[in-house]
Amino acid sequence: MLSRVAANLYWLSRYVERSDGILRMMKINYASSQDSIHEFTWRPVIKLYTKLEDEDIEKIEHNSRDVLLYMIAGKENPNSIINMITFARENARSVQDHITKDLWQCLNEYYHLIKDNKLISYLKKDDPISALDILIRQGMLYCGTAEVTMERGEGSSFMNIGKYLERSIQSADILDVKFGTINNDPDLLTDTSYWKHLLLSLGGYELYLKTYRQGFEAENVLELVVLNNDFPRSVLYSVNHISSYLERLRVNNNLSEIKEISILIGRLESRIKYSTLQSIREEGMHPYLYSIKKDLYSIGDALNIQYFAYS
């Protein structure tokens, strides 16, 4: 497979996965903004996903519609859904012969959907959840279409690596931010709705309830989001998948340098697998999550060098 094609597939998939994460995050935050007696602030979400300066954040942080418009339809925001879906579609356009017609049409529809004025008017004056739901559903349609129609060759391996790398970085990021906020405001540690919203935005709320019967504990949340291999958005689950898709690529590759990526991912996989709450506590929550993120980034860099780089 052409290096350029592999890179495009990988990024296409990362963009869609990131959009999905952001959309879910926004849906839950919007719901909780309607559920709050204090003035609700979007600050942590804005800080996590955009590069806005503090003064600009202050202008919009208490206005849900402004935040949603900026994060979904903001042309000047590089991480806005409209920009990411446009990038994803541009990527797909240049590799149309490597994805199925169904998948291309699905992405193309996503693009036209988000350019539709109806959607913007939902965000501006009607029910924003309707707009978020439409987009989230299109994202799920994309996942299903990819799952059902794409051949399991090199292309789908690169797409899956992109998807799970993006997802693991997101989960680690969100967790890091959420725990970081606690350091400044220890009261949150016992605030049930704080943890509930975190779990809801990652889609792990129900699994948490089934797994832990004794209410919300910070350490249990950490265990679920990092170490639980049954939770599809956990770091361990995602890293395992990256590892198995990288292995599939390696088997069919004759280049000797490929081993380096295997070493990186293998090391990271064992590091997470053999972590316990105890060891994480000793190491410190933030240093632990930070080092995992760093390893994930270096896998991204290694992919750039070994598979995608233009010489």
Next chain:
Amino acid sequence: MSGANFLNKYELTSNTWDEMFSTEHNIRAPYQKVIDYLSKESIDDLNKKEELAKRLFMSQGITFTVYNSGEGIEKIFPFDIIPRIITASEWTFIEAGIKQRLKALNIFLKDIYSNMFIVKDGIIPIDMIYSCPHFLREMFNVAVPYDIYVHIAGIDLIRDSDGTYYVLEDNLRTPSGVSYMLENREITKRLFPDLLPQCRVRSVTEYPGILYKNLLAISPRQISNPNIVLLSPGVYNSAYFEHTTLARLMGVELVEGRDLMVDNHKVYMKTTNGRQQVDVIYRRVDDEYLDPLVFNPGSILGVAGLMSAYRKGNVAIVNAVGNGVADDKAIYSYVPDMIKYYLNEEPLLKNVPTYQLGNQEHKEYVFENIQTMVVKKTNGSGGYGMLMGYAASDSEIAAYKEEILKDPRQFIAQPTISLSAAPCYMNGSLMPRRIDLRPFALCGPNGIEIVPGGLTRVALTEGSMVVNSSQGGGSKDTWVLAS
């Protein structure tokens, strides 16, 4: 209002061949079934069909992008739902005419890049060849596989007021539009269920298969699985949709210049599994941009060193480099002579009479009669830089004349031919619009094949004779009937 009523309003254009009506009320026989089918539909149904066609094009991304104030706007290539029909006997004639013409043009290219017999025998003056900007000395004595230069030709045909077919121009470099031939047919299948088999319309789906077979056959390496690639300028090219469609339908790799590299006169593509040698390049990049070391040094669309690999015979390029000398609009007027000279046959398809502005007598005649002429640049395409004498103002004509005098060789003039008209469905009624026809001919080691069909382009503006998509043209599905 039933469908039958909208037919009554149709007015024939004077002095013009109408494809569907022989007189105001007399429908030509091949169209009768189509009209019967349409008459059963209400205006609402037809509008819905038109809407469906638009939606299908949009959702499949069959669009071209117009860049405006930094933002890309997706446009669809306008599609008219009423098909254009070519009878079996007409097709037999067209097919024979194009095969004959293409055969002669291929021999001409071989000749002009080697012995130049046609010049030595005084058929074509040498300055006609050397003054052509697309004549490339780099191609002299390059052995191309099977002596095929033109693998894919899109020869444009028009019909005069008595229905006679004329060749308007030969497109022998990188003719485009074939994906619309294929997609238009797919859309028609959705719009008019059962109508195609009822009318016994011949299929066009063979095209990618034949092209692929020809590409395989010209691989310089005699191996069972040669690497064939389609070289595209990239997503921002207006024909990008076509490049992806063809790559997908043939199952070949779609590459850009930056995916390829040349090492020791061999072409490689950069893959996730190291570099792989490329055997055949179906390029949709113009000659000028193909190799920055030989042609335009500023080109980033091409591959440095590609021409050296080509000249060594390590890679086949489709269409061959340097074909522009054969579809030059000044050389065009010599094609009937070529056919007589190389094949000893009478040309089947007529040429439109052409005046060379490089010729003093012709130039005077054209300047006197410019109102009745169409003046074109010899190396132009896409309908750019044309002067339509009947529609131009005095000051436009004066400015154009000045342009001509700077370098008369670069211009030709033709009497205005009134293109044939066909009914188009517009806002609930049928309106006559001018059309042309571009069949796609494929030339391989085993001869020339033409898929029964082609691209019918429509000038959607009332009275306009310019069918180019860049100038507000649209297209119709083109049906060739079985005998």
